[in-house]
Amino acid sequence: MSTTPAGRGHDLPTADGVGVLSRLTPRAREIVQAARELLERDGPDALSMRRLADRVGMRASSIYEHLRDKQALEAALISVGFEEQADLFANAVRGSDDPLSALAAAYRDFARRQPHLYRLMTGRPLRRDLLAAGVEEAAAIPLLRVTGGDQQLARAIWAFAHGMVILELNHRFPPGADLDTAWRTGLAAFRGPL
Amino acid sequence: MSTTPAGRGHDLPTADGVGVLSRLTPRAREIVQAARELLERDGPDALSMRRLADRVGMRASSIYEHLRDKQALEAALISVGFEEQADLFANAVRGSDDPLSALAAAYRDFARRQPHLYRLMTGRPLRRDLLAAGVEEAAAIPLLRVTGGDQQLARAIWAFAHGMVILELNHRFPPGADLDTAWRTGLAAFRGPL
DNA sequence: GTCTATATCAAGATAGAC
DNA sequence: GTCTATCTTGATATAGAC
Numbered sequence: 001m002s003t004t005p006a007g008r009g010h011d012l013p014t015a016d017g018v019g020v021l022s023r024l025t026p027r028a029r030e031i032v033q034a035a036r037e038l039l040e041r042d043g044p045d046a047l048s049m050r051r052l053a054d055r056v057g058m059r060a061s062s063i064y065e066h067l068r069d070k071q072a073l074e075a076a077l078i079s080v081g082f083e084e085q086a087d088l089f090a091n092a093v094r095g096s097d098d099p100l101s102a103l104a105a106a107y108r109d110f111a112r113r114q115p116h117l118y119r120l121m122t123g124r125p126l127r128r129d130l131l132a133a134g135v136e137e138a139a140a141i142p143l144l145r146v147t148g149g150d151q152q153l154a155r156a157i158w159a160f161a162h163g164m165v166i167l168e169l170n171h172r173f174p175p176g177a178d179l180d181t182a183w184r185t186g187l188a189a190f191r192g193p194l
Numbered sequence: 195m196s197t198t199p200a201g202r203g204h205d206l207p208t209a210d211g212v213g214v215l216s217r218l219t220p221r222a223r224e225i226v227q228a229a230r231e232l233l234e235r236d237g238p239d240a241l242s243m244r245r246l247a248d249r250v251g252m253r254a255s256s257i258y259e260h261l262r263d264k265q266a267l268e269a270a271l272i273s274v275g276f277e278e279q280a281d282l283f284a285n286a287v288r289g290s291d292d293p294l295s296a297l298a299a300a301y302r303d304f305a306r307r308q309p310h311l312y313r314l315m316t317g318r319p320l321r322r323d324l325l326a327a328g329v330e331e332a333a334a335i336p337l338l339r340v341t342g343g344d345q346q347l348a349r350a351i352w353a354f355a356h357g358m359v360i361l362e363l364n365h366r367f368p369p370g371a372d373l374d375t376a377w378r379t380g381l382a383a384f385r386g387p388l
Numbered sequence: 389g390t391c392t393a394t395a396t397c398a399a400g401a402t403a404g405a406c
Numbered sequence: 407g408t409c410t411a412t413c414t415t416g417a418t419a420t421a422g423a424c
Contacts, residue, residue, distance in 0.1 A: 027407085048399065061402075062408050070400065123317065125365045155367060156354065156380035163357030164350075171319045173349060186350035189383040221389085242417065255420075256390050264418070391424075399416075406409075 020079040020132045028066040031056055032076045039077065039116045074120060075130035081121045082135035085110055089142035099146045104161055104187055111165040119169065122162060153190070160186050214273040214326045222260040225250055226270045233271065233310045268314060269324035275315045276329035279304055283336035293340045294388070298355055298381055305359040313363065316356060341388070354380050 021029050034055045039047045049070060053060040067073050085107075092106035093099045111118040128136065140154075147153040164183060167173055173182075215223050228249045233241045243264060247254040261267050279301075286300035287293045305312040322330065334348075341347040358377060361367055367376075 049401085050399080058407090059409060060400085061410085064401070065407060122361075122366065123364065152372070152375050152379045155371065155373075155376040156358075156383065159357030159361055159376070159380065160350065160354040161357070162361060163353030163355070166360070167316075167353055167356060170317065172316065177349065178346070179349075181346050182349040182353070185346045186353065186384075189350065189386055190380075192383055192386045243419085244417080252389090253391060254418085255392085258419070259389060389424105391422100393421090393423100395418105395420075397417080400414090402413080403411090404409100405411100406407105 019083055020076060020135070023132070024076070025066065028076075031063060031066055032073065032080070035073055036077055036080070036117065039120065040114055043116055044120065071127060071130060075127055077117065078121050078126070079132040079135050081114070081117050082131070082139045086135065086138035086141070089139060093142045093146060100157075100187055100191060103142055103146055104183060107161050108165055108168075108183070111169060115169045118165070122166065157190050160190065213277055214270060214329070217326070218270070219260065222270075225257060225260055226267065226274070229267055230271055230274070230311065233314065234308055237310055238314065265321060265324060269321055271311065272315050272320070273326040273329050275308070275311050276325070276333045280329065280332035280335070283333060287336045287340060294351075294381055294385060297336055297340055298377060301355050302359055302362075302377070305363060309363045312359070316360065347384070347388075351384050354384065 021032065024032065031052065035047060035052050038052055038055055042051075049060040049063055052073075053063055056063075063073075067076070088106050088110055089103055092102040096102035126136070140158075143154050143158060144151070147157065164179070164186065168179055173179060215226065218226065225246065229241060229246050232246055232249055236245075243254040243257055246267075247257055250257075257267075261270070282300050282304055283297055286296040290296035320330070334352075337348050337352060338345070341351065358373070358380065362373060367373060
């Protein structure tokens, strides 16, 4: 999808610039950015077509002129999220003398800064067919580098990181729990095989 | 709550028997059990007061005679879930020569057998004030035993297990991924500190 | 204890005029 | 491209009769 140069309707490319947003029409880009702010400010229930339209300054029905439906909107948000993760994770790993810790910190940071986006990205089965191509994989590469290409280890570490993050976001640890130490404990365990 | 012998309204105890269900009136118990089946069969969106009432054979408004509101219903489901986990986990650990693996297998098993209940139990902040007393803690005890009382290690292992489980339920690993091996890899790492 | 009737609210999406 | 108007669906919850 979105590879033909003269798209019509819902995925007009803009030729230059990289990233998911740059491949949207300006108006669609505005809508997606507003959606992101709305989601993060007021939570997932607030992300309705009506409220989103309010923020953009149009009627809900007009959004459908720019984005096929709500699923497409969410897929755009998720694609942007993966794109940012890929950037953040690559930068964290590059030139660190403790790449695993750096990556873990970047991962936790991303989730804490944008908890609702993180939940949107991880809390349901992915509609991969609606995502921008390659973004999911790009976000996963830095960890695979850290494990030296060991996929099983990468999956285990990812599961640990996701578990720590989502349980923290959902306030599932005891109120006073020292999560920094729990993180260090887990990472130390995984450093064994490394 | 529910400690006074002569409850009125929504938490009439039945004196003997243990467990959350036994402390509900028979009709409330029916409703909660029906809710559990409905949730597991058709997913969280199907768990509406109307559909639940259909299954029980009454009108939605009548449910409120037995359960205060939907939050109370969900809290009852979650309490039952914790109670079952506590049982399953204690049995898994007892008399196993590899308690960590046994516990992990039981944890994964619980989630795969009742994915919607598992999600309900873990996917949002807990209304602990609505839960049956002690059930959350009871479910956590076996793991704490396995780590010899090390809370930080227990938290890290729990995060790993929850991450593995929820990512599996959400189909977030690549289609052909060998999750058994990823589990073993993670557990082996955590066995280092043990 | 269960019912009917209703209040209240909100969602996603489309038709057709301008 | 945006609008108004509307369709369709569904939710939680309460009042008051029986």
